[in-house]
Amino acid sequence: xxxxxxxxxxxxxxxxxxxxxxxxxxxxxxxxxxxxxxxxxxxxxxxxxxxxxxxxxxxxxxxxxxxxxxxxxxxxxxxxxxxxxxxxxxx
Amino acid sequence: xxxxxxxxxxxxxxxxxxxxxxxxxxxxxxxxxxxxxxxxxxxxxxxxxxxxxxxxxxxxxxxxxxxxxxxxxxxxxxxxxxxxxxxxxxxxxxxxxxxxxxxxxxxxxxxxxxxxxxxxxxxxxxxxxxxxxxxxxxxxxxxxxxxxxxxxxxxxxxxxxxxxxxxxxxxxxxxxxxxxxxxxxxxxxxxxxxxxxxxxx
Numbered sequence: 001x002x003x004x005x006x007x008x009x010x011x012x013x014x015x016x017x018x019x020x021x022x023x024x025x026x027x028x029x030x031x032x033x034x035x036x037x038x039x040x041x042x043x044x045x046x047x048x049x050x051x052x053x054x055x056x057x058x059x060x061x062x063x064x065x066x067x068x069x070x071x072x073x074x075x076x077x078x079x080x081x082x083x084x085x086x087x088x089x090x091x
Numbered sequence: 092x093x094x095x096x097x098x099x100x101x102x103x104x105x106x107x108x109x110x111x112x113x114x115x116x117x118x119x120x121x122x123x124x125x126x127x128x129x130x131x132x133x134x135x136x137x138x139x140x141x142x143x144x145x146x147x148x149x150x151x152x153x154x155x156x157x158x159x160x161x162x163x164x165x166x167x168x169x170x171x172x173x174x175x176x177x178x179x180x181x182x183x184x185x186x187x188x189x190x191x192x193x194x195x196x197x198x199x200x201x202x203x204x205x206x207x208x209x210x211x212x213x214x215x216x217x218x219x220x221x222x223x224x225x226x227x228x229x230x231x232x233x234x235x236x237x238x239x240x241x242x243x244x245x246x247x248x249x250x251x252x253x254x255x256x257x258x259x260x261x262x263x264x265x266x267x268x269x270x271x272x273x274x275x276x277x278x279x280x281x282x283x284x285x286x287x288x289x290x291x292x
Contacts, residue, residue, distance in 0.1 A: 001236075008159045008175055009251075013236030016253060061253040063159070063174040 002076075006059045007067045007083045016061035022046045023054040023068045024088065049073060054088055057081070099124050099191055099214040104278040112289035115224025115267070119278070121184035124191050125217055126199060128170075128178045129209040132157055137206055144202040145170075148193035150182070160242070162249040162262055168194075171249050171260060179213070179260070181272075217260075218278050220271045222285065226292045227267050233288035237261075255284045 002014040028034060028042055047053075053073045058066050069081045070089060080089050099122060109118035130137040138155055146152050151165040156172045163170045167186040171179040182190045192198070196212040203210065224230065228239055234255040242250050249262040257280055260272040273281045 010159070012252070015236055061258045062251045063177075064251075065174055 004057070004069070004078055005081045006062060006065070007081055008065055009059060009062045012059065012062055016059060018058050018060045020056045020058060020066075023056045052079075099187065099212070103218050104275050105218065105220075105282060108282070110286065112286065113224055113230070113292050114226045115222070117220065117222050117224075117282070117285055117289070119282075120219045120221050120270070122187060122214065123184050123219065124180075124182040124187055124194060125212070125214045126180040126194065126196065127173070127209070127211045127213045128180060128199070129176055130203075130206065132176060134206075137203070137208060140203050140206065140208075144194070144199055145180075147202075148190055148198075150186070150190055150194065156247075160250050161247050164247065164262075169262070171262070173251065173260075181219075216275055217272050218275055220273065220278070220281065220285070222269045222271060223267060224289070225267055226289070227269050229292045230285060230288045231261075231269065233291070234284055254281060257281045257284070 003011045004014050004017050005011050006017075025042070028038070050073055053071050055069050055071055056066060057069050058064065066084055067081055068084065068088065069078050071078045082089065101122060103119055103122050105119040107119050107121055109116060128141065130141070132138070132155070141155050142152060145168070150168040153163040153165050153168065153170050155170055155178055156163045159172055159175075161172050166183070168180060168182040168190065171181065173179050180194070182194065196210055200210040222230065231239060231254065235252055237250055237252040242248060243263055243266075249260060251258065251260050253259065254271065257273050257277040259281070261269060263269045271281065
């Protein structure tokens with residue numbers, strides 16, 4: 001069984017969770033002066049990393065909270081999870 | 092502010108259906124009052140106000156459970172941990188008449204005065220099924236990814252998880268007796284799922 005550690009509920013089955021893509025994408029501050037290309041980059045373009053990837057997940061069938069996970073996209077191993085607002089681990 | 096009148100419905104989605112199944116029975120419990128409560132768990136004033144409103148309503152001095160997946164269970168009402176800043180207050184069915192006044196959405200919201208707290212009546216959003224059978228654990232395990240045995244090893248545990256495709260809130264008195272809270276619109280689905288699971292244990 002593939003389990004994921006929810007920062008609040010602990011280890012739960014992966015089928016209780018949903019993934020919502022790359023984490024730590026900061027909304028730009030200079031929105032009024034941005035070009036279409038810069039907007040396109042912000043809204044649509046993602047890193048598509050091979051290896052360590054920082055992602056946003058939701059414990060959809062549990063406490064329904066968002067959190068972040070560090071997942072290796074090659075092995076699918078989730079090395080750690082942490083709450084929103086916390087500093088991402090260095091790995 | 093306009094007062095929104097939200098009466099607790101007198102009926103339940105499955106009309107308190109009851110059937111015998113493998114080694115026991117499955118039934119839908121009568122309507123109860125359910126309040127969703129959101130606030131800051133680190134705020135002592137919030138915790139105190141919540142305890143006060145429950146004591147004053149006669150629901151007993153139930154503390155707000157701060158540990159994940161735990162429930163403060165009293166004889167007339169229970170408070171479930173739903174998230175780090177969210178709880179669910181659910182009365183027992185036989186205490187509904189008495190508590191629906193003092194624990195109405197507006198009465199509880201008033202008790203928190205100027206605090207940054209959300210109180211929402213969700214009585215008509217959920218219903219509760221009760222599964223009482225010597226095979227209860229097996230029946231639930233057919234469609235539940237959670238390890239019920241270790242998760243409910245201690246008293247006072249509850250868990251939000253899934254049964255099939257339904258998001259549920261589980262709590263139990265003993266390994267044989269389980270209450271399953273489910274969204275109103277999923278009640279029929281869950282009923283059929285449990286019936287089918289029970290037919291093969």
